[in-house]
Amino acid sequence: MGLYKTFFSANTTLQEGAPLNNTGQNEVVEFWYGGAASSATTSYNRFIFRFDTTKLREKYSSGEIMSGSVTSHKLSMTSTGSFDKRLLGQTDIIGRQRASSFDMILSLIPTGQTNWVEGVGNSFNYGSRNTDFGLTEKLTDGPSSWKKRTTLDNWEFEGVYSGNAPTETILTQQNFELGNENLSMDITETMEKIISGETANSGLILSLSGSYETLTSTTRNFFGFFSRHTNTIYSPSIITSFSGSVQDDRKRVYVDKTNRLYLYTQKNRDPINLDSVPSEVTIRDYDDTIFSAITGSSIVQQGKGIYYVDLFIPNSGGSMNDHTFEMWTDTWSGVTVDTIPLPAVELEFTIKDNKNYFNIGNNLEEPVQYGFSFYGISNGEKIKQGDVRKVFVIAQVKYNPEDDVIVDNLQYRLYIRQGRNQIDIIPFTDVNRGFNQNYLTIDTSFLFQHEYFLQLKLTSNDVEITLPEPLSFQVVEEL
Template identity: 30%
Template sequence: MSRFRSYFAKNASLIKYSEINNSQNPVTEISYGTLNKQVSRFIFSIDITDLKNRIDSGEISVNSISKHVLKLTNTIAYRPDLLGRKSYDGNTDRASSFVLELFNIDEDWDEGSGYDFVYDDNVYITNRLLSRHPVNWYYRKTNQTWSTEGAYSTGSTGSTIIGSQVFIKGDENIEIDITDYVNHLLNIGTGFTGTTFGLGIKFIDELENLETINRQAVAFHTKYTNTFYEPFVETILNDTIQDDRNYFFLDKQNELYLYSTVGGKYEDVIVSAVTIYDHHNNEILSIPESGITKVKKGIYKISFALDSDTYVDSVLFTDKWLINQNGKAKTIEQEFYLIKPENYFGFSLDNRLNFDDFYFSYSGIKSNELLKSGEKRKVRINIKKLYSQNDFFPLELEYRIYTTQSDKYQIDIIPFTKVDRTLKGYEFDIDTSWLIPQDYYLELRVNNGAEYSVKSPLRFTIVNNGLFNK
């Protein structure tokens, strides 16, 4: 399962009754309350250029896309000491127990170049440095007003709520599934329809219309944060490779893969059918094109099971893949070895692994290595068995990449994810193109039923043009 991040193309905060532009501020405040109803909203658009290019090139298969999740980090997510306290001024409370809504923007808008948050237009009289250029509550572009002030109004044309999230304490991060919306941008889905120029975040109408003594606000890091917490959309892909060619157990669903390369690089082909033959060269199964799945560029799989009541173990079967490469029909022939089901299905603890009998090391990345942003590394896991083990039992390995906050918090960048199991062994890719330059840690764990053994992490650093941005 791979992950890919798409960052924001532009963003801005809209303050009710104000022509202030503060799009360059590293923080956005979304608020409601006071007798003057000091409402503010946050709007943004997503840059999906790189994601779309990878889909168009075949690197990412549309069929592997599981979901797209919008993620913004709360400014007090890792500051529990600030919960329930006043914000930066005595007239602003940190909001709790509320609902935020995600709405569509159906009109084009310019980001602007302002910085400051001001909730009183009269400040303009004494401070001429404040930007009154669009985008703001009234104007989306110079001399072009919003059809609906604040970019959204319940019931107005084009105003659509596409998601929401409940906040209990007020320090939670935003995580909203926007799969239908992003698929619409990619022209691969029909779950969302309509014109869009971005999204916005607001309190629900009941709160925006509420009068309170103090302004109630929640703050998030924006595109221009000078921290690690830049907002993004995370695309999750179901593209994990679990090749059973070396571990084909009878009575179990197994996966066999075809790897197509040209000049050492993965390239797509047309796979029209796969036929399975037994050890006497008798055809036993034919899989049509509809039963063949493209996992990622140049990699295809089939899935099937063989019954131990019909077939014997310890023999070689053949899988023949009918492909078309550059207009030429070819048959690719591969083999797999049948293993008795007792080696997989156990009714005692004898088949369990002893973690201490294995030694793991990495190739493709070194401890404390500096990786230039944009690199893509193939990391292979080298496994040494210290004692005799069951060679017919595959290992279930998982890796994660995380960073730290003040040596107190571990923040998952890639949570524990299955390592690819291929013909060459165990491996996975590290794509640094969407990793923000800083220190990261790579950690490996071995799964043995309900037990896990976690191996010591390896530290590496992403640098940008040879520089490490702290």
């Protein structure tokens, strides 16, 4: 699984009851509902945000992310109350109650209201100081606010939509039982439509469901998330997850097993996409007889300059037993680059007896023990934010380190340390297994300036081993 983050390009809170107040620069997105201790009233707010999909579209266009491989796009926001459970249900020094058991909804900002500004305000208007988060008071009347979206333009309806139900269809919603949960909303269908241009990217609006907005009480209930101005790793984002780690079987083609054969295309040693997928892959056996001709959708582009076919060779009646370790070929035809047709590409592989793949009997295999090292990033290296690094994983069998080996079932994760806690930035995901190497790619464009740790985990014979010594590196703004 791969992962890419798209961060917000603008966000601000719209406050009912303060129609001109702006808090676009606040480090925290604070929500509330209910009234005040002095009287049974109702008060609430809404949060608008937008994001730029240009880089994500470029990755789609280049094949770095294949649109068909995307498994989800999720809106992710970190709760400011998620770090200390002792805050649950507590009252702050100005009498507000930490909220619990409520629902939030997400919808599109209506088309035609794309032009709105984030604003320069910071604090909420509580009279002196936002004591809950320690922010210095800075009140600003200006757009965007409950009433206005720019200096000259009002919202069509105050608060973006009239009443307590969105004008646009509710995309999704989430229940918060304790009130300190992080927000995670699946917006896959909407994001795909925005990326394709089918849906205008006017931004989205996050709000309490209508029944909470209209709640009248003598208690003001509040909760918060980090905004895009947090200057921490908790900046809100759209997390795009996609499948497609390379698992190249060319060196391990077994009979009675589905094997994946890859073609890699490069120009001046850089990956390049063909004008279209090859038209045919012809498989010839040890006797140069055509075994199969693979065409159409069975030839798959997996990534930028990466194509594959799946091949199953049955061992009918043991007919292949006498031909293991003999050379077969796969010929890729219809290869065109920059409108230039190139000659067919013939590659080779040998098939192996399925006895080396299926271990059936009274003997349980011991897990293989490996030693690992990296190259592509040096331990402790400083990397400029935005760089993309290819990291190779060198594996050697312990007590027999003469030869490097290619390893199955190898995963990695990327995390940071905060005190004694480890916080995943990329959870464990498969390491690519290429023709002659294990490798992974680190894209620092969505990493903040921080120290990161790269850790491996190996699964062998139902045993999971997380390697204790990670590789560390720092992402910096300038070298």
